[in-house]
Amino acid sequence: MLLSTMHEILILLEDEKEVPLFRLNRWGRSTRGVLAKLKNLGFAEKFTKENDIYYRITEKGEKFFDNTLSVLKIPNRWDNRWRLVLFDIPETHRATRDKLRRALSNLGMGILQASVWISPLDIKEEINKIANKLKLETNIKYFEVTATNGLNQQIIEKAWNIPEVVLNLERFIKDAEWALKKMGKGNGDRFNAKKLIFEYALIIKQDPQLPLEFIEKNDLRKRAREVYQSLRKFVL
Secondary structure: OOOHHHHHHHHHHHHHOOEEEHHHHHHHOHHHHHHHHHHHHEEEEEEOOOOEEEEOOOHHHHHHHHHHHHHOOOOOOOOOEEEEEEEOOOOOHHHHHHHHHHHHOOOOOOOOOEEEEEEEEEOOOHHHHHHHOOOOOEEEEEEEEEOOOOHHHHHHHHOOHHHHHHHHHHHHHHHHHHHHHHOOOOOOOOHHHHHHHHHHHHHHHHOOOOOOHOOOOHHHHHHHHHHHHHHHHHHH
């Protein structure tokens, strides 16, 4: 799995909302550091209940969880347009540039060149929010261009690490299919399904997040999507 200990603990907190510390200690020595990090990020908070220490997910943690899964909501049809983000940030503002790159990566954008990022999705509103937050309104340019069938695959292969995505999707399908065979026979099905769905979302964030018409033409992506739909039955 691609999931870190922080991801797994956050998923458990999201699933049960409140969890006693003794159950979180199942992750061993790393638990204390991860809980401290979750608190510092504002994703979890510590409290006492019936003389026991508990942790619960915060509204900010819920929002982070939902934002991660939002990449799974793909449009059924593509408007046949690529979105380009160009930026020019001087070396003296490296920290701001790094924050921008992380924000663009979190949107699932790919890199055509060092300062040219691309997405098939309509992300203009999100880009405006990022630019305002980082005070980069004059440093970022946003363009929309009509796609060309002959160039689409070249763009995808250049902008995203497709070989890594393929390996991760293959691993996800194998792990999920094995887990699905065991589900329905004991406790923990919902938590295990949520972990796999969260992992799938992380993989999709590395992928071009292509519309359904692209996914249906690719056997691996199509199978991964079908497995994801099967997992959803255990969390609804």
